[in-house]
Amino acid sequence: MSTVLDQIIRGVREDLSARRSALPLEQLRDLVATKPAGLDALAALSAPGGVHLIAEVKRASPSKGALADIPDPAVLAAEYAAGGASVISVLTEQRRFGGSLADLDAVRAAVTIPVLRKDFVVEPYQVWEARAHGADLVLLMASALQQGELTELLGLVEELGMHALLEAHDEDELTRCLDAGGRIVGINARNLKTLEVDPSTVSRLLPSVPAGVVGVAESGVTGPDSVRDYVGAGARAVLVGEALVTGADPRSAARELLAAGGRRVDVEESS
Ligand SMILES: O=C(O)c1ccccc1NCC(=O)[C@H](O)[C@H](O)COP(=O)(O)O
Numbered sequence: 001m002s003t004v005l006d007q008i009i010r011g012v013r014e015d016l017s018a019r020r021s022a023l024p025l026e027q028l029r030d031l032v033a034t035k036p037a038g039l040d041a042l043a044a045l046s047a048p049g050g051v052h053l054i055a056e057v058k059r060a061s062p063s064k065g066a067l068a069d070i071p072d073p074a075v076l077a078a079e080y081a082a083g084g085a086s087v088i089s090v091l092t093e094q095r096r097f098g099g100s101l102a103d104l105d106a107v108r109a110a111v112t113i114p115v116l117r118k119d120f121v122v123e124p125y126q127v128w129e130a131r132a133h134g135a136d137l138v139l140l141m142a143s144a145l146q147q148g149e150l151t152e153l154l155g156l157v158e159e160l161g162m163h164a165l166l167e168a169h170d171e172d173e174l175t176r177c178l179d180a181g182g183r184i185v186g187i188n189a190r191n192l193k194t195l196e197v198d199p200s201t202v203s204r205l206l207p208s209v210p211a212g213v214v215g216v217a218e219s220g221v222t223g224p225d226s227v228r229d230y231v232g233a234g235a236r237a238v239l240v241g242e243a244l245v246t247g248a249d250p251r252s253a254a255r256e257l258l259a260a261g262g263r264r265v266d267v268e269e270s271s
Pocket of ligand 1: 056061188195
């Protein structure tokens, strides 16, 4: 029986095929050659001083449907940055998350911190797209990729001067992310096959992420207590979507989450 993840990836492949017809890989590569170098997301997430926030631009989700009206992702991203976020995550999948590469462009132009392309990356073309649209970090999900694909895509991401966030949801996927050479590894509390969120997945798996790898806790943050729990399990960064886009004040919400994770945000410098 096909899972939600299978269905999402089927749609992603169809949309990808249309984009590739409109802009063949050779032309996309030429476009990438004109782009300035990206920002160092690994350095940003490795800086000492408490937990880092990867704040997400998330319009909708398969589990919840429409989440938030985001008329201008650039404005939201600027608020996140002012709230102390280290990285902005932009969901670019269109069918289920309502995202787009245009959102990525808008966010890239609005902030001077690294930007993550959050999508279901299954082919090298999408990595080239990420670079062409100014991403510094690319999500690679172990649940969506065979080991050879994970390794190959990670190699391409790094060849293009970006970093990858390798994502795992169980022990086997975590081993695969580490074997592939992941330097930033996320544990997703959301089971992408059932869509259930179980924060104990993060506390079970994060302690197995080696000290030299940046461990990221993904999904299920509902407030400062969640951040405290994830940090207690060893998270050096938390990736938060829903709690930020559904709140009234993303800048203050970001600061509150960071304070719970022991990071002091300098209000004057960041606003
Ligand atoms: O969010 C979903 O429903 C979802 C369903 C299927 C695949 C991926 C999904 N979300 C992607 C994410 O990993 C989250 O957007 C991200 O970790 C933030 O999660 P949250 O803070 O719980 O919104």
